[in-house]
Amino acid sequence: MRAEEMDEGLFGEQGEEGEVGDSHIPVMLFPAIDALLVTPGEWYVDGTFGHGGHSGEILARGGNVLAFDVDPAAVSRGKSTYEKEYPGRFLIVSENHRRVAEIANSHHIRPRGILIDSGWASSQMTDESLGMSFSSDTPLDMRMDPTLDSSALDLLETLGQDELVQIFSDLGEEPMAWLIARNMVEARSRGHLPRTGKELAAFVSAVYYRKGFRRSRKHPATRVFMALRIAVNREIESLTLGITEGRKVLPVGGRIVVISFHSREDRVVKHLFRDWKQSGCGQILFQRGVVPDQAEILANPRARSARMRAFSID
């Protein structure tokens, strides 16, 4: 799958990504939970609780769940639902899953599987206060975890041109990274920095327009938004640590299942699993990863950018 194909499900057509009000449709629910091989009575880590779709399926199959989320709203949802419905079988912590080994050990939990369904819940994408949408009038924040130091606007206000180029090209694979960053720094020096989702979307569109682009299948600001979101939330670092720390607490036969939504993230997972296999740690379960079938994509267009990979520990 090309990078563009993986990316476009994220922001390309905002508001058409499987959102139903405030809810979130879990992606590849059954393939992911099947890959975890849930044994009743054993513990599993849901590293990205969100709206609890995957946790709910693990619980329904008799597994116990230690859930993580950095978003306080997700943690409250978990506490008011599953923690009450499944006393002693469900525990949710307001933590980044990069701390999975430490937190599991502190609760004397030895999980048999770990699931990471990376990125954002649909409700976060449409949350006005996060400034994530192209039409948002609130300051560009983009922090899933409100305790993080820097918002997207902080990055735009303080980073140099080279650092902005690196974010846009490395994390967003934005072909106009250099031009957008240069225009951004110039606009900043004139006091015209884009400060809201709406302003940033218009700013990037104008750069494309001046270069002669008139129409595209997705919004021209898609990659810049994605890059900023990944940078603000240090998503690549968290994913890498969540997976590598997670492996430390898994027993032989334990499984790690990761669903990612863009090629940059998927590459991290693919390379980690390949390195583990080469060093004899276990087996890659699906060589090319698993993608959603047409029926799922029709029912939930956001799923079209997903790819699931899984590893079994020897």
Ligand SMILES: C[S@@+](CC[C@H](N)C(=O)[O-])C[C@H]1O[C@@H](n2cnc3c(N)ncnc32)[C@H](O)[C@@H]1O
């Ligand atoms: C795609 S949603 C998960 C959806 C969930 N599987 C479901 O079925 O509802 C991702 C969630 O993980 C959280 N999240 C993202 N990165 C995280 C991290 N490094 N540690 C903990 N939570 C994280 C986000 O706040 C969001 O709620």
